Amino acid sequence: MSLSSQTITQLRAKLTAGEITAVEIIDSLEQSIKEKDGAIGGYINPASYDFDAAREAAKSADLSLPLGGIPIAIKDNINVKGEPCSCASKFLYDSYVSPYDATVITKLKAAGAIPLGRLNLDEFAMGSTTDNSAVQRTNNPHDYDHVPGGSSGGSAAVVAADTAIASLGSDTGGSIRQPASHCGVVGLKPSYGRVSRYGLVAFASSLDQVGPLTKSVEDAALMLNVLSGSDTMDSTSLEVEVPDFTANLDAGVAGMKIGIPTEYFAAGIDPAVREVVDKAIDQLKAAGAEIVEISLPHTEYAVATYYIIAPAEASSNLSRFDGIRYGNRSSQADNLIDTYKKSRSEGFGSEVKRRIILGTYALSSGYDHKYYDKAQRVRTLILKDFTDAFEKVDAIVSPVCPTAAPKHGENSDDPLKEYLADICTIAANLAGIPGISVPAGTISNSAGNKLPVGLQILGPQLGEEVILQVAKVCESF
Amino acid sequence: MATDHIDVTYVANLARLELTQDETTTFQRQIEDILGYIEKLNELDTENVEPTDHVARVYDRVREDIAKPSIDRDDFLNIAPDTINDQLRVPKVIEEM
Secondary structure (H helix, E strand, O other): OOHHHOOHHHHHHHHHOOOOOHHHHHHHHHHHHHHHHHHHOOEOOHHHOOHHHHHHHHHOOOOOOOOOOOEEEEEOOEOOOOOEOOOOOOOOOOOOEOOOOOHHHHHHHHOOOEEEEEEOOOHHHOOOOOOOOOOOOOOEOOEOOEOOOOOOHHHHHHHHOOOOOOEEEEEOOOOOHHHHHHHOOEEEEOOOOOEOOOOEOOOOOOOOEEEEEEOOHHHHHHHHHHHEOOEOOEOOOOOOOOOOOOOOHHHOOOOOEEEEEHHHHOOOOOHHHHHHHHHHHHHHHHOOOEEEEEOOOOHHHHHHHHHHHHHHHHHHHHHHOOOOOOOOOOOOOOOHHHHHHHHHHHHOOHHHHHHHHHHHHHHOOOOOHHHHHHHHHHHHHHHHHHHHHHHHOOEEEEEOOOOOOOEOOOOOOOHHHHHHOOOOOHHHHHHOOOEEEEEEEEEEOOOOOEEEEEEEEEOOOOOHHHHHHHHHHHHOO | OOOOOOOHHHHHHHOOOOOOHHHHHHHHHHHHHHHHHHHHHHHOOOOOOOOOOOOOOOOOOOOOOOOOOOOOHHHHHOOOOOEEOOEEOOOOOOOOO
């Protein structure tokens, strides 16, 4: 088995036992990226990567650290000093080089990890297919005609294709969990405030979280240990204890109450997906969990709420891309206002423009009460649904997405249809609770290929330990 | 369903975007669809519900005011579209009278 196909935990054991070197891991990754990524397109400009510099970093890596000698691939909306960070947007591509490290990168480096490679995404993380990238298309490693999901499509595809050991993604409405489900890897969205957002290019600041995509639940726990913690550079990061998330991973689900929300199994769910999820639930029951049917009554309002709040915050956040300090400056403008307009209009793709316009409208004078304030109130009701539910159950289990990965271009002219597929993931962001996607099975498509289906496990705020425990049990099915 | 008629060109200008005719037509239709769907929220009576702007509920957290090295100036200037004398050069802001 090549080194690039192994988990962090497996590699760490071999590194510390002296069976392999960190340089050999880089060699193995370089080879697998060169062999396989051309067809998948998970990495942006891999030909430009300085593998020799990575080997130097590997040589001096402190193997006594928790991620010592482990290369981690990074979604291209997270700043790594000295590297491009395009957000898969023409606005930044080819011109922007990060002048600083995001806090998650500082933490990875301090834990001995080596950030290596930039991963494709939907432009500014807006989308659920990665087809909104202005740079390139990313294919699902299980069937190239299908999308890898999104927006962290590159982050999921490279882990699934064994062209990365593990990766970082970001999740604003499902952007870690959904591509993890579509590609058959583990994807964890931490509780809001668990992980610093400093250096993550902001999309919707009250919803965004950085998290890991990995080949095992244990790897996700290990990475969460490193990424978590309060940060003076992010005033919304929580000042709370960071437990050792690997400590109780094998506690099992015996005696645990697991809630099944009826609303997440409503019409629109592919029967084949439902079958995979139902089977996993049966197995959780067999493992000793008590399965309880619950209701999250405001679920049907989550998509509408999200598509006011997220675009509203995005329209404000993306005003920083004005063509003055970095990124695209139009050569067609001769005054300041035209510079803003032309630089932005040349640089942004359709989905980004659509969301900026929607968000600007929702915040504009005369409509802010009707849309933004209304959505914030419904957000309270959605949050309360979860608070009530977690008084009765320890964790909630559901599908991640109503279908397996769609084909490229399937919903490209119907954004609303694409938004509605976010139904199972976005409420967790609105409520700030943690969620994990763990591979649960596969379904066969018409081409005879097997497409992965993930199981989503949601926990109460700061309840990552519980969802990791449940995920660990599911992983063994 | 009663939807406010959004004027996409007007809102795009507020957001400092310039749309092509094709974009205007497409976005007008798509955003009207989305706003129509969002009307769904009016089914709920939220008169007595407090708004949630943020789940972290952390406000006015300040760090120690200690001077420390900032990001290197050259790293900023190197990514700027146009510079002069170690400063950003911008298009003329004040119109001639």
